[in-house]
Amino acid sequence: xxxKGKTAQEEKIATGKNGKPILTGARILWECLEREGVTxxxxxxxxxxxxxxxxxxxxxxxxxxxxxEQGATHMADGYARATxxxxxxxxxxxxxxxxxxxxIATAMMDSSPIVCITGQVGSKLVGSDAFQExxxxxxxxxxxxxxxxxxxxxxxxxxxxxxxxxAKSGRPGPVLIDITKDAQQSSxxxxxxxxxxxxxGYRPDHSPxxxxxxxxxxxxxxxxxxxxxxxxxxxxxGAEHEVQAFAEKACIPVAMTLLGLGGLPASHxxxxxxxxxxxxxxxxxxxxxxxxxxxxGMRFDDRVTGNLKTYALNAKKIHIDIDPAEIxxxxxxxxxxxxxxxxxLQELLPQLEPAxxxxxxxxxxxxxxDSAVRDIQNLPDSGHLYAAHVINDLWHETRGQDTIVxxxxxxxxxxxxxxxxxxxxxxxxxxxxxxxxGFALPAxxxxxxxxxxxxxxxxxxxxxxxxxxxxxATIVQENLNVNIAIINNGYLGMVRQWQEFFYxxxxxxxxLLSPNFVKLGEAFGIRSIAVSKRADVIPTVRAARxxxGPVLIDxxxxxxxxxYPMVPAGASLGDMIRRPNPLEETAMDE
Amino acid sequence: xxNTLVVYVENKPGVLSRVVSLFRRRNFNIDSLTVGRTxxxxxxxxxxxxxxxxxxxxxxxxxxxxxxxxxxxxxITNKPALIRDLALIKVNAPQATRSQILDIANVxxxxxxxxxxxxxxxxxxxxxxxxxxxxxxxxxxxLLEVVRTGVVAMRRGxxxxxxxxxxxxxxxxxxxxxxxxxxxx
Numbered sequence: 001x002x003x004k005g006k007t008a009q010e011e012k013i014a015t016g017k018n019g020k021p022i023l024t025g026a027r028i029l030w031e032c033l034e035r036e037g038v039t040x041x042x043x044x045x046x047x048x049x050x051x052x053x054x055x056x057x058x059x060x061x062x063x064x065x066x067x068x069e070q071g072a073t074h075m076a077d078g079y080a081r082a083t084x085x086x087x088x089x090x091x092x093x094x095x096x097x098x099x100x101x102x103x104i105a106t107a108m109m110d111s112s113p114i115v116c117i118t119g120q121v122g123s124k125l126v127g128s129d130a131f132q133e134x135x136x137x138x139x140x141x142x143x144x145x146x147x148x149x150x151x152x153x154x155x156x157x158x159x160x161x162x163x164x165x166x167a168k169s170g171r172p173g174p175v176l177i178d179i180t181k182d183a184q185q186s187s188x189x190x191x192x193x194x195x196x197x198x199x200x201g202y203r204p205d206h207s208p209x210x211x212x213x214x215x216x217x218x219x220x221x222x223x224x225x226x227x228x229x230x231x232x233x234x235x236x237x238g239a240e241h242e243v244q245a246f247a248e249k250a251c252i253p254v255a256m257t258l259l260g261l262g263g264l265p266a267s268h269x270x271x272x273x274x275x276x277x278x279x280x281x282x283x284x285x286x287x288x289x290x291x292x293x294x295x296x297g298m299r300f301d302d303r304v305t306g307n308l309k310t311y312a313l314n315a316k317k318i319h320i321d322i323d324p325a326e327i328x329x330x331x332x333x334x335x336x337x338x339x340x341x342x343x344x345l346q347e348l349l350p351q352l353e354p355a356x357x358x359x360x361x362x363x364x365x366x367x368x369x370d371s372a373v374r375d376i377q378n379l380p381d382s383g384h385l386y387a388a389h390v391i392n393d394l395w396h397e398t399r400g401q402d403t404i405v406x407x408x409x410x411x412x413x414x415x416x417x418x419x420x421x422x423x424x425x426x427x428x429x430x431x432x433x434x435x436x437x438g439f440a441l442p443a444x445x446x447x448x449x450x451x452x453x454x455x456x457x458x459x460x461x462x463x464x465x466x467x468x469x470x471x472x473a474t475i476v477q478e479n480l481n482v483n484i485a486i487i488n489n490g491y492l493g494m495v496r497q498w499q500e501f502f503y504x505x506x507x508x509x510x511x512l513l514s515p516n517f518v519k520l521g522e523a524f525g526i527r528s529i530a531v532s533k534r535a536d537v538i539p540t541v542r543a544a545r546x547x548x549g550p551v552l553i554d555x556x557x558x559x560x561x562x563x564y565p566m567v568p569a570g571a572s573l574g575d576m577i578r579r580p581n582p583l584e585e586t587a588m589d590e
Numbered sequence: 591x592x593n594t595l596v597v598y599v600e601n602k603p604g605v606l607s608r609v610v611s612l613f614r615r616r617n618f619n620i621d622s623l624t625v626g627r628t629x630x631x632x633x634x635x636x637x638x639x640x641x642x643x644x645x646x647x648x649x650x651x652x653x654x655x656x657x658x659x660x661x662x663x664x665x666i667t668n669k670p671a672l673i674r675d676l677a678l679i680k681v682n683a684p685q686a687t688r689s690q691i692l693d694i695a696n697v698x699x700x701x702x703x704x705x706x707x708x709x710x711x712x713x714x715x716x717x718x719x720x721x722x723x724x725x726x727x728x729x730x731x732x733l734l735e736v737v738r739t740g741v742v743a744m745r746r747g748x749x750x751x752x753x754x755x756x757x758x759x760x761x762x763x764x765x766x767x768x769x770x771x772x773x774x775x
Contacts, residue, residue: 141608323656325649
């Protein structure tokens with residue numbers, strides 16, 4: 001057997017009638033992945049994918065053994081979000097494939113480019129309920145951008161090349177390739193060039209209609225109180241510079257969605273902060289009082305609009321999005337520019353008239369006035385540790401450096417969004433659309449593999465962490481220097497908060513008994529520390545950053561803290577539940 | 591409001607289930623769907639009748655375009671088009687009413703395919719409403735069995751929008767056909 005990384009030529013492989021090497025489908029798979037620039041894949045072997053694993057010996061690609069296939073998909077997703085490159089996950093048929101479903105749906109909702117490869121039972125057995133057979137292309141039909149069932153070796157190259165092209169072009173998304181065992185085992189002539197994607201029905205087009213561009217410019221010219229709504233599309237299209245230039249030239253304040261954070265530096269004078277359910281009150285008020293909304297690569301999710309019947313009623317709306325199916329889906333807009341955000345802004349910028357909206361910006365600043373919930377000073381400092389303290393101190397210690405924070409889902413996620421000030425795109429990785437608990441740890445692994453030089457912080461609640469904590473073993477096996485901050489409040493905090501507000505404080509099934517996280521981390525061979533005092537946060541964060549190797553910190557925080565402000569689901573964006581007077585709260589705690 | 595969409599798709603396995611899955615997933619209500627081969631072996635053609643207002647139909651079209659195997663969507667709701675539904679109708683026809691039923695079939699230009707002792711089976715082709723009307727009139731005699739294909743549709747005149755393989759359905763070419771739809775995904 002030949003060694004790792006040996007090329008077909010070096011091995012004197014037989015050639016076909018076109019003079020190209022004859023290879024197995026399994027080997028073609030790895031060859032194609034290499035040519036797509038793949039260096040790392042996240043996977044878990046099993047019967048139907050074994051031929052592919054056997055052929056890994058010919059490839060330079062590094063395989064990271066995960067502990068659960070869901071982890072593999074989140075890792076591929078984290079890898080993709082950290083870099084913009086396509087992340088790759090691989091699993092066997094049946095349960096291996098179905099375990100990927102949550103990760104695929106997560107990537108679909110947040111437009112993350114991943115390619116998932118699954119083994120399938122032999123093509124003769126497909127449809128017979130064979131051992132570990134699942135119709136995974138059927139299962140994933142509504143949660144993939146596209147998927148393939150490959151039953152012959154000579155279809156492998158086409159499928160892989162098309163999958164990568166589809167995953168990363170247009171509005172990115174997950175693509176699944178299901179390859180039968182016999183397609184992996186049988187051989188054919190491998191002609192990479194001949195397998196160039198030719199998809200008649202797939203035409204990503206990035207050119208909005210000219211009339212619409214002029215209409216948009218007119219609306220911008222006429223606006224007195226405009227607000228830009230900055231979404232994930234900024235990061236996906238790499239439009240951060242264009243957005244900043246646009247906002248500055250037209251003097252328009254910018255409100256951020258959760259996935260938009262980092263699209264404009266948090267410290268920028270036009271950056272208002274996050275909008276939506278747990279956005280800042282003045283940001284939502286600014287949106288409600290605006291006369292023009294410019295939606296940049298965002299999709300008016302219910303978590304940012306609140307009740308649609310009362311949403312920004314006096315505002316004209318310009319929607320720039322790459323996906324025509326998003327136009328007028330939730331919010332009826334006046335002008336739609338369909339295409340790549342960066343290209344459209346580049347087209348708009350020279351035609352944009354410089355403007356001055358200082359009156360409006362002053363008005364928004366006045367709204368901010370007393371509602372500075374973001375001000376860490378206002379948090380009660382009663383000797384208890386608050387999650388906001390942890391996030392604030394973590395930000396303080398890691399700001400200005402190459403840091404990626406990867407969060408899970410729940411209260412800590414919202415506090416992170418509120419208190420960690422993101423200055424650059426791809427510095428926050430979080431599951432927005434699907435809200436997938438268990439996302440953070442594996443996605444953090446993916447981010448670290450993608451950007452080993454970055455300081456990766458996994459921030460997870462005690463609930464979500466336990467959903468995928470098996471991946472601690474992956475971190476140790478791969479010797480990844482990932483820092484893990486568990487925001488441990490002994491509850492499924494966000495659910496508890498909903499019970500507090502909307503279910504008469506009936507804390508059903510939300511108190512959470514957790515293992516001793518320090519002992520747990522140590523059992524995996526990870527340096528682990530518990531922190532329960534504010535004064536210990538910064539020294540521990542520093543120690544973790546100095547330590548070569550992963551560190552787990554169990555931040556034991558105030559148990560019944562609440563994320564403020566909050567727009568209850570379905571309520572108008574202006575109707576926010578605000579944090580009670582901080583002084584009263586301090587008094588209560590004492 | 592009912593809308594008629596002609597959808598050209600690549601003739602590949604599983605494409606029908608992708609289209610149907612999309613309608614289900616997006617909660618669009620299909621009234622009828624037919625699929626068949628075309629004059630080009632690599633292109634299948636669907637005629638989908640779907641309920642919705644203008645905005646909803648625009649969203650449906652945009653979503654259908656997101657399917658990788660979809661080549662072209664032609665909304666012919668408000669365009670001059672030939673729309674045909676085919677029904678096989680088996681109606682209760684004892685001696686006493688037989689000639690009456692045959693007269694009705696004759697008026698509607700329905701073709702009688704089979705006459706048995708107690709029944710007549712006829713084939714009716716026409717617009718949906720015409721077929722509805724025939725069924726309404728035959729109902730009092732006793733409908734034993736009815737099957738309808740759902741509509742197939744084609745634009746009037748010589749113009750055709752069926753994409754050829756050479757065209758590769760470029761956005762520009764597709765735009766000429768309908769400038770209001772963008773083809774990005």
